[in-house]
Amino acid sequence: MSRVGYDRAAVLMTYEEARAFLTGLVNYEQQSPSASDLALGPIRVLLGELGDPHKQLAIVHVAGTNGKGSVAIILDEILKQAGYRTGRYTTPSLCEFEDQICVCGIPITRSACADYITKIHRAIARGGASNCPTHFDVVTAMAFMHFASVQVDVAIIEVGMGGQNDSTNICSPILSIITSIDYDHTSQLGPSLRSIAQEKAGIVKPGRPVVSGAIHAEARDVIRVACAGRGAPLSQLGVDMTYEYVPGRISETGFVPPYTTVVTPRRRWPTMALNLFGEHQAANAALAVRAVEQLQDIGFRIPDEAVRQALAHVRCPARTEMIMERPLVVLDCSHNPASIDALITTLAQSFPDHIGQNRTPHAKRRLIFGASRDKNISAMLKIIAGHFDSICLTSCKRSRRSANQTELQAALQASGCDLPYRYVETVSEAFEAIASDTTEADFICITGSVFLAGEFLASQPTRLLHPAARSG
Numbered sequence: 001m002s003r004v005g006y007d008r009a010a011v012l013m014t015y016e017e018a019r020a021f022l023t024g025l026v027n028y029e030q031q032s033p034s035a036s037d038l039a040l041g042p043i044r045v046l047l048g049e050l051g052d053p054h055k056q057l058a059i060v061h062v063a064g065t066n067g068k069g070s071v072a073i074i075l076d077e078i079l080k081q082a083g084y085r086t087g088r089y090t091t092p093s094l095c096e097f098e099d100q101i102c103v104c105g106i107p108i109t110r111s112a113c114a115d116y117i118t119k120i121h122r123a124i125a126r127g128g129a130s131n132c133p134t135h136f137d138v139v140t141a142m143a144f145m146h147f148a149s150v151q152v153d154v155a156i157i158e159v160g161m162g163g164q165n166d167s168t169n170i171c172s173p174i175l176s177i178i179t180s181i182d183y184d185h186t187s188q189l190g191p192s193l194r195s196i197a198q199e200k201a202g203i204v205k206p207g208r209p210v211v212s213g214a215i216h217a218e219a220r221d222v223i224r225v226a227c228a229g230r231g232a233p234l235s236q237l238g239v240d241m242t243y244e245y246v247p248g249r250i251s252e253t254g255f256v257p258p259y260t261t262v263v264t265p266r267r268r269w270p271t272m273a274l275n276l277f278g279e280h281q282a283a284n285a286a287l288a289v290r291a292v293e294q295l296q297d298i299g300f301r302i303p304d305e306a307v308r309q310a311l312a313h314v315r316c317p318a319r320t321e322m323i324m325e326r327p328l329v330v331l332d333c334s335h336n337p338a339s340i341d342a343l344i345t346t347l348a349q350s351f352p353d354h355i356g357q358n359r360t361p362h363a364k365r366r367l368i369f370g371a372s373r374d375k376n377i378s379a380m381l382k383i384i385a386g387h388f389d390s391i392c393l394t395s396c397k398r399s400r401r402s403a404n405q406t407e408l409q410a411a412l413q414a415s416g417c418d419l420p421y422r423y424v425e426t427v428s429e430a431f432e433a434i435a436s437d438t439t440e441a442d443f444i445c446i447t448g449s450v451f452l453a454g455e456f457l458a459s460q461p462t463r464l465l466h467p468a469a470r471s472g
Contacts, residue, residue: 015110018117019097025135038165042133046141047170049123053141053148057087059171060291063159063200064179066339067213067284070276070316071179072156074288077314079154079295080104081306087147087155089168091136094317094333094454101143103150108142116142136160140167154300164202175294176203176232177287178212180280181219182338183376197222209233209294213287235290237283240265245282247349248274250322258282258350260311262289270304273312277320278346280339285311318453320346323460326440328354331456332447335371337379343447344387354443355387363441368430370394371448373403377411380448385417388445393423394430399451427452428459 013021047054060075062068069090076088086104093100098107120138133141140160147155157173159166181197190196197219204210204226214220215238227234235241241264248258260282262269274285292302315321318333320343328351334343347355355365367388371377385391393412396402403411405423412421424430427446434444446456 013114013118015114018114021117021121022135022138025138038162040165040170043137043140043167043170046123046133046137049126050141050145054144054171056148057155059173060154060156060175061171061173061203062156062177063163063203065182067179067280068158070281070284070319071177071287072158073316074285074314075291076156077310078288078292078302078307081310082302084153087152089143090158091160092450094450095458100139101146103152108146112146116145137167162199164199169203172205173208174298175291176205176208176210177291178214178223179287181214181216193218194222201226204230204232206230207232211235211287211290211294213237213283237286241286241290243282243286245279248277249350251353260285262286264290264293266293272308275312275314276316277350278342280342327438327442327444329444331453333450333453334447335375335449337376337383340380340383344384360441363443365389366434366444367391368394368427368446369448370396370427370452371403372399372401373407374401377403378414381412381415381417385415385419391419391421392430392434393421394427396449396451396455397426398455402451427456
């Protein structure tokens with residue numbers, strides 16, 4: 001663990017010193033942990049030294065393989081529309097480090113980061129050499145401190161990896177949400193859906209309600225047994241609640257938004273516009289709506305209009321996000337086979353003039369792809385590559401886990417793809433190279449990694465479509 005050279009008894013860290021301290025900690029976003037690396041001991045000691053700020057919070061805890069970030073954002077937007085002061089902690093950051101910790105959608109300031117990390121540094125020193133928290137432990141502690149300091153009404157906390165031994169599982173939530181469960185992080189969580197579900201179900205707390213979006217029978221059974229054993233009331237997607245979905249479409253004739261209708265044990269909700277593409281997002285919205293009902297049961301006042309307004313205006317960056325119109329450019333952070341499959345389905349439904357059987361003749365479909373080396377890259381490429389005319393492989397410079405040229409080429413060969421491809425060092429260079437040979441009728445999709453999506457956004461701040469432009 002790094003030690004920053006300053007008198008910690010008298011001086012606050014600068015932001016640069018605070019980030020340098022964080023950089024010196026073990027960071028499992030940059031290097032894959034083993035299963036034994038994940039433990040609650042260090043953060044338990046750290047939070048104890050800090051006065052246990054997490055115990056001052058009303059927390060909604062969100063785990064899952066795919067969709068947990070979207071559900072956190074949707075629920076945050078609903079609660080804000082209802083007038084609540086919300087905290088939201090999601091990882092990893094898409095662009096800026098501070099984006100992980102937001103109050104009413106506004107990221108934490110750099111000065112606040114420096115203040116909290118100074119206090120955390122001192123707490124670590126008091127805890128002794130045996131307490132060695134990770135980067136994620138420290139950022140999680142900072143989120144709890146910030147939300148307690150500004151007195152949010154509710155904090156929405158996203159699990160980093162797994163659930164049972166994730167640092168965020170130190171909390172005692174008022175509600176737990178488990179989104180879809182599929183294969184990912186198998187080295188840490190186990191090779192089967194059952195083992196992965198057991199880790200996710202680790203966030204279930206005695207007597208606290210659970211909303212689950214797991215649809216695979218094996219995973220669903222694990223969560224049902226865990227909830228029954230802990231006396232946690234359970235609502236399951238596809239069992240206790242359902243949704244109807246009408247895909248949105250962007251074509252030469254204009255834009256039609258997606259619509260969803262959620263049916264819960266309590267009621268059939270009115271059909272509502274959803275400002276997110278894809279049936280998987282309708283499933284995520286259904287989980288958020290059922291979570292609203294559970295929060296209403298414990299005293300939250302959330303009117304229907306707050307739900308309607310939130311779904312109609314919510315924005316989840318880099319989730320099948322249209323960022324340019326001509327040519328059409330879609331940015332997505334899918335990073336495992338299940339999410340890539342959902343992306344392809346969504347593209348075919350919502351952009352029929354650009355991909356699929358009805359695409360404009362002679363329009364070129366270009367894929368820019370990069371992924372972390374610990375993902376099933378060949379399976380991802382096998383799903384997505386056949387829907388494009390060419391591929392540009394690239395690496396993410398902000399992530400040490402990013403697959404390099406040799407690894408990406410090997411994965412492409414293993415996928416059986418025979419499309420023309422090339423490798424370009426960075427995503428911004430890849431985009432410039434493709435854009436220079438692109439017409440207004442063409443289609444570009446950038447996907448494969450949260451880190452890649454964030455790096456692209458950071459490289460193109462002046463060229464991207466304003467989020468509101470689509471509805472204009």
